[in-house]
Amino acid sequence: MKKFGKKGAVVIVLVLAIAAGVLGYQRYEAAQAAEAAKVLSLSGNVDVREVSLAFRGSDRIAEIFVDEGDTVKEGQVLARLDGRELELSIAKTQADIRSQQSTVEKLHNGTRSEEIAQAQQNYEQAQAAATNAQGTYARYQAIYDDIEGISRQTLDTARHDAEAKQAAASAAQSAYEEAVNGARPEDIAIGEANLDASNQELARLEYQLSQYELRAPADGVIRSRLLQPGDMASSSTPVFKLSLLNKKWVRVYVKETDLGKVYEGQPADVYIDSQKAPIAGQVGYISDTAEFTPKTVQTDELRTALVYEVRVYVDDDDNVLRLGMPATVKIAL
Secondary structure, three states: OHHHHHHHHHHHHHHHHHHHHHHHHHHHHHHHHHHHHOEEEEEEEEEEEEEEEOOOOOEEEEEEOOOOOOEEOOOOEEEEEOOHHHHHHHHHHHHHHHHHHHHHHHHHHOOOHHHHHHHHHHHHHHHHHHHHHHHHHHHHHHHHHHOOOOOHHHHHHHHHHHHHHHHHHHHHHHHHHHHHHOOOHHHHHHHHHHHHHHHHHHHHHHHHHHOOEEEOOOOEEEEEEOOOOOOEEEOOEOOEEEEEEEEEEEEEEEEHHHHOOOOOOOEEEEEEOOEEEEEEEEEEEEEEEEEOOOOOOOOHHHHHOOEEEEEEEEOOOOOOOOOOOEEEEEEEO
16 A cells, blocks of 8 residues: 555656646747747748840940959949940041131131231222223223224123123222121121030030940949940840849738738848848838739638738848848748
């Protein structure tokens, strides 16, 4: 009896130990469940914005300065077209501008005294020649009228010569008066307009040449290099695909039953396998359209199967997130 009493005590102790263990495990599970209820854990993949970079103009690619995987900065030159033809056009336009500038300056400054003196001398010589020719014609006319001592042809020749000399004198007089008076305002305005047009053409050519350099629009990483030096580029043919670094996000999907727990601007932590420390982020986009569902929801079971796209945006200063990388998002509720 005494021996049986000892065995009974052992059994009782074992039963109590098992009961305590079961109770402790149940409490542990309850605590874990309560803790898990405070955090919404979602799985997804990293996504980034991409830009297809192409030249504005069409020409042959002369140089490419970056390759796939290279990190580039905003404004960095990535490639250049062959711009020799444009450079020649710019040089010609610059020469035209210098010539037109001299013309405008001459119009503003007026005629030099030496040119005025030369114009006056030319006018006096032309006037003297016209007077002499007119006198010759008058004598021939008198002879022809009195005694017909000369032929009609000789008279006509003298008359034509007098008229030509008079026209030349009138032209020389106009040139002399123009030299004295200087350029008219209308001529100055025309010269300045032509100069401005040449300057605008130069600006257009220089801008066009600047577009022969393909620059990075933002900080990023070259994902694809699609053309090589010697290829013909055009505005419809990308040269690079650039992944932007300024904003990344993790695309996750939330069940309809959890959708009410998530809101824009809500803090979130992003975890990846390659590092233990989380990356801080926030909910930035919640889709208002369910995915992977029928057009009409018929039962409660189908409603719980609805999922909505959510984007958690992060600032990845260390550039550790890569396109398509799996990630876990945890949102404190």
